[in-house]
Amino acid sequence: MKALIIALALFGCAFANVLRSEPVEIRPNIMTYRNAHYQDRIIGGTNDVPHAHPYQISLQTTSSTGVWYHTCGGSIIGDDTVLTAAHCVDSKPASEYRVVSAEYDFNNIEGVETTIYVKELIIHPDWNAAAINNDVALIKIQGVFKYDSNVAKVTLASSTPPDKTVSIVTGWGYTNYESKTRPNILQAITTERCSDFKAWWGTLFNYKSKSQVATYTTRGEGICIGDSGGPLVYESKSTFIQYGVCSYVMTPCASGNPDVYARVSAFYDWINNNK
Known part of the structure; x- marks a missing residue:
């Protein structure tokens, strides 16, 4: 997690926090092939209706011990393309990321989830980490998404x-x-x-x-x-x-x-x- 000082007020300072995730211990009953850590949550939110937002994906990366975990969200915008934040993918090569579509509950495998590895990362050329500006990136996957009631473009x-x-x-x-x-x-x-x-x-x-x-x-x-x-x-x-x-x-x-x-x-x- 990175905290960046973005402005000084008259009587103090405030921090802008890009919303990076860090590895946490995996629950033992998650199957090995999924092996994705459950991470974080929206504050004050409620459980989403299952697959009500089929464009939502889980972007996952590997820890130093080679274990996959959820690090960021993203949205399906094309047959082989995901839109996400630049700061989510600016620290590792494409080979260290994967996308899971139709994800809902990290602790329950429904059988509709699909894990697809990443082929290419396209970070906006004007991404400015210090100013947290132009914070967008595209993820190109290896293959294409298979659309159904659980997977769709936004x-x-x-x-x-x-x-x-x-x-x-x-x-x-x-x-x-x-x-x-x-x-x-x-x-x-x-x-x-x-x-x-x-x-x-x-x-x-x-x-x-x-x-x-x-x-x-x-x-x-x-x-x-x-x-x-x-x-x-x-x-x-x-x-x-x-x-x-x-x-x-x-x-x-x-x-x-x-x-x-x-x-x-x-x-x-x-x-x-x-x-």
């Missing part, structure tokens, strides 16, 4: 919805920042898009409205470590439309400050040209 937003748009974010992030409580079931939370001004003020002037979008939730709710790369969506005519990629929060998580996402519409052309 629609990408070519424009950002207006303020107060009711939205949904899903992931396996911490449920409690201090105790680092971790679930095994995919979590979901309903939130709202907040105005660019509120986001700018709430992140101590670090927010960049051209490339980022934010949501505002009450204290005790929001994204946290392990949710990175996951999709922020709204629903229109029974279609989920992704307009954000989970990027960072002001620490501690769920403190009442805005949660920040890469703005999909800002990278719409780049995504489509590279997917």
